[in-house]
Amino acid sequence: AVVSTQSTGKTGELLVRKWKKSSTIGKKSDWVYEVGCPPLSQSQTTESMWESSTTPKAYRQDSKTHFAWRIQPLPWPMSNYKVTVENNTIIIKTENKKYYKKLKIEDMDRYNFPLIAKHVNCAHANSTLMISYEKPPPVLQLERAIYSELCKVKPIQDGDMDSCKQQ
Numbered sequence: 001a002v003v004s005t006q007s008t009g010k011t012g013e014l015l016v017r018k019w020k021k022s023s024t025i026g027k028k029s030d031w032v033y034e035v036g037c038p039p040l041s042q043s044q045t046t047e048s049m050w051e052s053s054t055t056p057k058a059y060r061q062d063s064k065t066h067f068a069w070r071i072q073p074l075p076w077p078m079s080n081y082k083v084t085v086e087n088n089t090i091i092i093k094t095e096n097k098k099y100y101k102k103l104k105i106e107d108m109d110r111y112n113f114p115l116i117a118k119h120v121n122c123a124h125a126n127s128t129l130m131i132s133y134e135k136p137p138p139v140l141q142l143e144r145a146i147y148s149e150l151c152k153v154k155p156i157q158d159g160d161m162d163s164c165k166q167q
Helices: 107-109 137-151
Strands: 003-009 013-019 032-035 057-060 066-072 081-086 089-094 100-103 120-125 128-134
Touching: 032 057, 081 120, 089 128
Parallel strands: none
Antiparallel strands: 003 013, 013 032, 057 066, 066 128, 081 089, 089 100, 120 128
């Protein structure tokens, strides 16, 4: 598997994390975005066919202290949403049965940390449902250690492949 991350240079805040995995026979797959929002797909940019603008889209946008998602457009009031934690998954349901979504925190799964319902926070504004989960102290320590290691590495600019020569 190949992972690609993009973060802000000054604060180290994670902007994008995407994975590309090969099948058992070596076939390459598309990038799977774990954090951040993927660019528009070909079907969204063609004139003949595109995805509806009213279809809710969820994307993860973490902060230093929380795993966070934004789901939009979701026009109903906050009282319509029920957010629970089941089987290490955050589940979002609506009372009117018009929306259902499961959110996994792959970071927590990688380290075998259980999700605790009291760490989930919800807010709703401007047709956007915001879900956040407080990062546990061990995850914060791991992220600080990773950031300190990444600060030691010289970043590769677009097209700068001289530092990646094969041996």
